[in-house]
Amino acid sequence: MKLYNINDPICYSFRLLCVLVAEKMLKVPEHQVAGHIAKDGKLGPLVDDRGRFYKPLQGDARGENEAKFYESFSSNKNVPDHIRGYFPVYHGVQLAEASDGSGKLPHMVLEDVVSGYVKPSVMDVKIGSRTWYPDVSEEYFNKCIKKDSATTTVSLGFRVSGLKIFDCQESRFWRPDKRVVLAYKVDGARMALRKFVSSNPSADSVPDCAYASEVYGGSNGILAKLLELKAWFETQTLYHFNSCSILMVYENDSGGDDERRAQVKLVDFAHVLDGNGVIDHNFFGGLCSFIKFIQDILESSDNRCENGH
C-alpha cells in the first residue's frame, strides 16, 4: 500500500472505507512488552485480526522519521532478502480511530509480529551502548545518557526494555514491573535472559533454562538468527539504527507440534538515520555483546544436559 496524503480529496471515499473497515477490528495488543501502551485512554498502537499492527503517527518528527525509514527500507534494493525477514513488513499509512478517543489519526500499518502465536513469550532488548546520537538536542542527550548509565546500556551494550514470559509450571504469564526491568544490572539482565527460556520464570529459584537449546539453539534458533544479522551489520552502511530494539518471540502452546517458532525482529525506527558510508558500530558492538550472553547461556545449559541434569 502506498503512503496516503491525508489531505488528498480524491482518496476520501476510499479512505473512509479503510477507516470503517479498520474501526470494526482494532483492539489493544495483548502481548506488547515495551513502548507506549494504548490503555486507559492513552494513545498507543492497536491490532486487527488479520495480523496487522497499527502504530499511531504522533505529531512530532519521530513518527514521520519512522514512516520515512519504512518507505526507504521497503524499496531499498541493497537490502538482501534474508535480512528483510528480520524487519516487520510495512503496509503504508492509514487513518484509524485513535486509542485515546482523539479521532482519526494516521497510523503506520505494520506486520503484527506476534499474531499467529497462541501463547508467545516476548522480550524487547534495546541494542547499542548509547541511545543518543550526533546532533541531538542537549535535552534529549542528557535524558538518554542518564538512562543509558542507569541501565546496562553503557556497561553491556544493550538493555532489556520489557518482557513477558509464559510460566509453564504456573500456567500463566510472568511479567515483571517495568521499573524492576529498568533497574536490572548485569546480573539482572543475565537472569532475565535465562528466565526467558525457563519453565519457571516467576519462581525465586534458579531459572532452569529448560528451553535454552530449543529456543536459543538449533539452525532456526535465536542465536543462528542473531549471527545472520551480525554478519550484515559488519558491513552495511545504509542505516544507523539508533535506539532500536530486537524483539524475541517464541511459542509456548503450538497445539501438539511442539514447534517453538522462535523469531527475531528489529523494531522501533523513530531515530534511524542514514549510515553515510559508516557502519552502525554502536548497534554492532551491542549486538555482539548480546550474542555472547546468549551463547554463554546455551553453553552452560548444554553442559548441564551432558552432566545428566
Added chain:
Amino acid sequence: MHLKAPEHQVAGHIAKDGKPGPLVDDKGRFFKPLQGDSRGEIEVKFYESFSSNTEIPDHIRRYFPVYHGTQAVEGSDGAAMIVLENLLSKYSKPSVMDVKMGSRTWYPEASEEYIRKCLRKDARSTTVSSGFRISGFEVYDHKELSFWKPDRKLLNGIKVDGVRLALRKFVSSNTLSDTSSKPDAAFASSVYGGSNGVLTQLLELKTWFENQTFYHFNSCSILIIYENESIHDDDARAQVKLVDFAHVHDGNGVIDHNFLGGLCSFINFVRDILQSSDESTENN
C-alpha cells in the same frame, strides 16, 4: 645505559617543560614514565596481568608490546618507568599511525569530570560518528626523502572525509605536503592488503574481541607501522600493535563491545581504501 628520546612518537606524552617523556635505549627497549596518578599503576597492573595470563592465545599476544617490568632510571629523579619492547627498533624508516579505538573514550568507572572531558573530545572528533579517531601519524615521503606529519590541531578537527584522506595518505608515495595532487595510495596493497597485511591482522584481532571478556581496553590505540626502506620490494613488514593501557579495566564477563564496534568500523575504512586502490590498478 644510553637513553634518548624516541624518534617517531606520533601521539601521547612527549618530554616537555621539565616533565619526563618516554625514552629508548640501543637494545630495543622503550621506557615509559609512570604517570603520577593511578594511570601508571593501572598500566603496570594490566601488563603484569596480561603477561601472566595463560588464556591469551599466542597469535594474539603478538599484537601487544612485550613487557619487561618496571625500573628506576637515572636522570628521572629515580622515578619508576615501565620498560617495554621498542616497537620501532627493527625498522629503519617507519611510517607510523596511532588510531584511538572505540566510540567512547570514557568508561563507567571514571570520574564525572573525566567523563565530561572525554565526551567533549569524542563529539568533536570522529570518535562518536565513526567509532575511532586518528590521534597522529607520520609518513615517509619517497619524493622528498623525509618524514611528514600533519599539524596536530588540523588532525583534531577532521571529519569522516578527512579520516579517509589520512588513511590514503598513509600509504601513498607522492608528495604529501603538496595538497594539490591526490594521494596515490601506491602502497595500499603492500601495507593494508596481503596475507600478512594490516587488514588480515585487524581481522584476527576482531575475532578475539568477539569473545574475550578479560579486559576492556578503554582509550587504547592501535598503532600501525610499516617499513619504507624495503617497500619497493613489496616487503612492507606492516604491523598492528595495541598500545596505551592506562585506562584498562577488568572485563567481568562482558566483551569489550566499545572497542569491538570501533575496530569493525576501522576495518571497513581500511577495506574500502584497499578495494578502491585494487580497482584503480585494474583500470590502469
